[in-house]
Amino acid sequence: MNKNTFYLSPDWLGGVLGRPVGSVEAEQIGTGQIGTCFRLRMDDGDTVLVKLPPANAGEREMMAGAYRAEVRFYQQVASTVAVRTPYCHHAEIDETGDFVIVMEDLAPAVPGEQIAGCTPEEARAAVVNLAGLHGPRWCDPTLTEVDSLSLNGPEEIELLLEMYGPTTELFLDGLGDLVSPEDAATLRACVPAIGPWLLARQERFGLVHGDYRLDNLLFSPTGEVAAVDWQTLSLALPARDLAYVIATSLSVEDRRTHERDLVAAYHQALVGYGVTDYPAELCWEDYAFALLQVPLVATFGCAYSTNRTERGDRMFAAMVARGCTAIRDLDALGLASAQ
Structure with missing residues (x-):
């Protein structure tokens, strides 16, 4: 199982959300110019968005600084300011630029x-x-x-x-x-x-x-x-x-x-x-x-x-x-x- 598939799995998502997740349907949204975003619909009807890097390692390395800025915003900054932004359930990044962000789905916005x-x-x-x-x-x-x-x-x-x-x-x-x-x-x-x-x-x-x-x-x-x-x-x-x-x-x-x-x-x-x-x-x-x-x-x-x-x-x-x-x-x- 590759990392992107792993991040879209019920077991991993359930661990992030702190509750059982029986099944997940993933729908890619957006154009994915510097990453890929999925809407995950769980068996209870709830949805979240998951943001992942592109599969190409060279693109990940080139954009690692930008990915790190976004992860750090959700990890260290978002809770200290009052700007409205999706609630972040989970954000992490490694030294290669591989990252994952799980955030609130604000649809129908x-x-x-x-x-x-x-x-x-x-x-x-x-x-x-x-x-x-x-x-x-x-x-x-x-x-x-x-x-x-x-x-x-x-x-x-x-x-x-x-x-x-x-x-x-x-x-x-x-x-x-x-x-x-x-x-x-x-x-x-x-x-x-x-x-x-x-x-x-x-x-x-x-x-x-x-x-x-x-x-x-x-x-x-x-x-x-x-x-x-x-x-x-x-x-x-x-x-x-x-x-x-x-x-x-x-x-x-x-x-x-x-x-x-x-x-x-x-x-x-x-x-x-x-x-x-x-x-x-x-x-x-x-x-x-x-x-x-x-x-x-x-x-x-x-x-x-x-x-x-x-x-x-x-x-x-x-x-x-x-x-x-x-x-x-x-x-x-x-x-x-x-x-």
């Missing part, structure tokens, strides 16, 4: 739709939930005790800086006419700014999801939001998540109309978690400054995707179009150059 975008009401639920990640451990120095978390310095970002310019060109070449000339110019203008931007404002740090966008958010019929996919968890300026989700989720018109109110709702939620030394106007300025998170994540995510699809290209194009417009609207590059 469904992922957001990145290309279509969301409503201002859904965006508000998302940013209030996000404050539950950032607020409880705002500027907490003990976060560095988690072995997958650290504040990046010049040495840690050196490789990223070497790759960012070529990656931007790969992205533009790959998407072609899906990116407007104006947005292409904005993406290229971000390249020389990204180094100082990455190192700026580290006096305000916290847990950053890193890819907090609609495809990684589950929306329930009652309006609740839960965040999934924690492979990109890091320590950085918290507003990076805030700027990323607002700028990539709303139409340009809705973002221009509602972004002040959304940032204010996020800030109010932070205050509720005890973040009382962070003025609302500074939060707004951090939001505008942090908009460079959109091109940074989108260009790398698209250029080095192992499973390029037409839908994926259109998704990244939509994210970049919205994000670049926000960067121009709020002069995020001017803020970055002023650091």
Whole structure:
């Protein structure tokens, strides 16, 4: 029996859940780009989700750091914050990158739709939930005790800086006419700014999801939001998540109309978690400054995707179009150059 089959067996699952499990039906869900996810239906009708690595050992080794970040989130971080995320029954990883995560099945909640975008009401639920990640451990120095978390310095970002310019060109070449000339110019203008931007404002740090966008958010019929996919968890300026989700989720018109109110709702939620030394106007300025998170994540995510699809290209194009417009609207590059 291979490991993946073992993790889907009634005996192993029963041991994790602490109760007898007579039989299990496994249904693969999602596209499995950097792992494989199964919905397990037990004989009593209950369901859980099991997340496993790909079968290819080389892929596991390449993504081991991302897998470790997610496992550590569920092992050491999730219980200390207030962000809504699936309850984790079990999470473990070995030195090869082989891992297993057993988590709550939040169906009938469904992922957001990145290309279509969301409503201002859904965006508000998302940013209030996000404050539950950032607020409880705002500027907490003990976060560095988690072995997958650290504040990046010049040495840690050196490789990223070497790759960012070529990656931007790969992205533009790959998407072609899906990116407007104006947005292409904005993406290229971000390249020389990204180094100082990455190192700026580290006096305000916290847990950053890193890819907090609609495809990684589950929306329930009652309006609740839960965040999934924690492979990109890091320590950085918290507003990076805030700027990323607002700028990539709303139409340009809705973002221009509602972004002040959304940032204010996020800030109010932070205050509720005890973040009382962070003025609302500074939060707004951090939001505008942090908009460079959109091109940074989108260009790398698209250029080095192992499973390029037409839908994926259109998704990244939509994210970049919205994000670049926000960067121009709020002069995020001017803020970055002023650091």
